[in-house]
Amino acid sequence: MSRFTPLLQQLIDALRVLPGVGPKSAQRMAFALLERNREGGLQLGAALNAAMTKVGHCQQCRTFSETDLCSICADPARAEDGIICVVGSAADQLAIEQTGQFSGRYFVLQGYLSPLDGIGPQDLGLDKLQQLFADNKVQELILATNPTVEGDATAFYIAELCHRQNVKVSRIAQGIPVGGELEFVDGTTLSHAFSGRKAF
Amino acid sequence: MSRFTPLLQQLIDALRVLPGVGPKSAQRMAFALLERNREGGLQLGAALNAAMTKVGHCQQCRTFSETDLCSICADPARAEDGIICVVGSAADQLAIEQTGQFSGRYFVLQGYLSPLDGIGPQDLGLDKLQQLFADNKVQELILATNPTVEGDATAFYIAELCHRQNVKVSRIAQGIPVGGELEFVDGTTLSHAFSGRKAF
The missing domain is CATH 3.40.1360.10 (Dna Topoisomerase Vi A Subunit; Chain: A, domain 2)
Known part of the structure; x- marks a missing residue:
């Protein structure tokens, strides 16, 4: 076995389209599905197929939507x-x-x-x-x-x-994030925070 | 938008069957596919479907195989x-x-x-x-x-x-791994390495 059986190799290659998934993770994912969760794998296949073909964009705001207008744009x-x-x-x-x-x-x-x-x-x-x-x-x-x-x-x-x-x-305002520590905030953010200061 | 559109939410939920994928990664993966690689998403869907339904086990050695005997078992x-x-x-x-x-x-x-x-x-x-x-x-x-x-x-x-x-x-022998440093090898491995010593 220099490589895997063709369909398994195809699955491992296909999994690498996912962001952050390299060859080793793809292999681990393929084995995990084949060994323990074929049902989940089939559901994922069906969900991918449905989402890739049917999810479009809202005509007004361009967010992902299956309908012409998304739920927010449709709400008067x-x-x-x-x-x-x-x-x-x-x-x-x-x-x-x-x-x-x-x-x-x-x-x-x-x-x-x-x-x-x-x-x-x-x-x-x-x-x-x-x-x-x-x-x-x-x-x-x-x-x-x-x-x-x-x-x-x-x-x-x-x-x-x-x-x-x-x-x-x-x-929207740029400044120091809540819960952050001043000494670790970068200089550009700090100067934004100063120039955007508000009366207290 | 308290949540996503149904098919998008289904995809995000389905992606979580993959080992090591939590809610945030699943969301990132779904968006990445929808925004930039719908073709790859469809291919992944098809590969999952094919592998989950057609990859079985070798009758002799139980490894994953699409045929009754895997290529190794079939090799005299x-x-x-x-x-x-x-x-x-x-x-x-x-x-x-x-x-x-x-x-x-x-x-x-x-x-x-x-x-x-x-x-x-x-x-x-x-x-x-x-x-x-x-x-x-x-x-x-x-x-x-x-x-x-x-x-x-x-x-x-x-x-x-x-x-x-x-x-x-x-x-197969248990002992210190090649390239490892002795001081960081755990005690059990070290004692295995001692008891398994070979004439030099």
Whole structure:
């Protein structure tokens, strides 16, 4: 046995599409399923098939959705105040939604501007966002992009669009995280925390 | 969005059958596939389906095989010297096979004796192993079970079967691993290394 039987080898190779799974983990996963949980393996196969073919994007906010409008965009109560929060991914959207502090709608970029990778404004659906501005559906836009180079660049680009169309735009605060220790906070974050200080 | 869309949530739940994958990793995997690699996700689904339904066990050595006999058992050259190496899993078999030092056949237990989990001799296919003894196909049996409590107990049990049927039985050496540093080797391994010392 220089290698495994063909179907087993195919499974081990296929498992490596998962992020963070290398050859050894893939082998361990394949053996674990074959030895102890074939039923679970079949269910995972079916779930993958269903999700990859049927999960699309919300027509309005671009988050993952099986229907034309996601449950948030379909909820009239969440459109009332006309506030839209722009996030980079559905995972970021979930993180914000789980705080329970935001009751408006979202716009999910599904990525950030990255000219080197060929990702431009149209790939992030910014034309759709501008359409929302034109329809007068947006009172305020809150930028909640990642505090990274790409996230910052994307935020600046979108803020510029808002200024041009006279839409109020803000960005979530950057500063020291709750529970962090000051001595271990990096310098850039500390200077953001100082420049963003609030009356006490 | 208190949770995800149903198919996405099903996928995240299903991914948790994989060993070492918790809720956060499952979410990251699902998003990565949906965002960047739907093709790979579909291939993984198909590979899982094929492997779970079609990969069975070799009738002779119990390793994973899609055919009645695995490629090693089907190779007459490997049966010539009548040596069988008993291992706990197909992964262990692969590790030994990759050394290129062993040219006999294997017997894959697919587990170890564990009365508390209800795993007895028949679950490890030891009746098949005894059948090989009865057919006079075994000149020597090499025990390469894990050096753990379960592996040791299983090795003792199989050694007893061999003694009863007058089959020569040996166990792979326990000692210090190559490249290890003596000061960090545990006491039990060191005493095994002393009692197993060889003339230099």
